Amino acid sequence: MKPDVLRGHLDALLLATLDGRRLHGYAIIEALQLRSGGALDLPTGTVYPALRRLERAGYVTSEWSTVSGRQRRTYHLTKAGQRALVQERNAWREFTAAIEGVLGEGPWPAQA
């Protein structure tokens, strides 16, 4: 998968991953792999900055906890985050509809 195709869709992925769950960063990456059938293997340098962006935006909050001596930062959605997720899903539908209208099979019908 080309690197750039995720642009602008990463927030939606992260919000959806946290929908109804509390996860820490590393677990988010694993969850994304699982749910995408292995297609999405995001490096930490992609995910952590994105999570901070979402936190600054007020879409997620986080707490530190220590599990068997290991520091973990666990994230979960805020109300605003859930609203944002709804919007992201709508935006995704519009986006795919637009692209598929163009990508649709074969040469165009005689018109225009």
Added chain:
Amino acid sequence: MKPDVLRGHLDALLLATLDGRRLHGYAIIEALQLRSGGALDLPTGTVYPALRRLERAGYVTSEWSTVSGRQRRTYHLTKAGQRALVQERNAWREFTAAIEGVLGEGPWPAQA
């Protein structure tokens, strides 16, 4: 529509638009608007550099022509461009499958 979401998909759009047709830049922009139901309104500063990139890559070729005193550069697909289009369509399917696997409705099933 957020600006970045097109990243990495623009080539596919342009190749698909030129599939079986010869169009000049301005007409490509109009065609994209039409096919996407108005959702895609690309500025010339996006389209022209992209076309040159595709031309450098050998996916399209172009000829100048003069129509009623106006200079036009008409583009069409090469063989390599058609192969690239097939690949782009496959990549698109994989991409949407991956994202939709994650975005799928609601909280995740009890597991993992």
Added chain:
DNA sequence: GCTTCATACGTAGCGAGTCTACGGGTTCGA
């Protein structure tokens, strides 16, 4: 005790590519 791997956090800087904002020129209708 030492190494190695999986777990877990994070930053700095790069790079690609889309967008904004220009600028040039023609035709045609009001």
Added chain:
DNA sequence: TCGAACCCGTAGACTCGCTACGTATGAAGC
């Protein structure tokens, strides 16, 4: 004569995902 539509193009900014790196703990193997 003036504006709007048509048509080409470039320069530079900006965003944000990726690469590469650094830190630290726990458990397993030897």
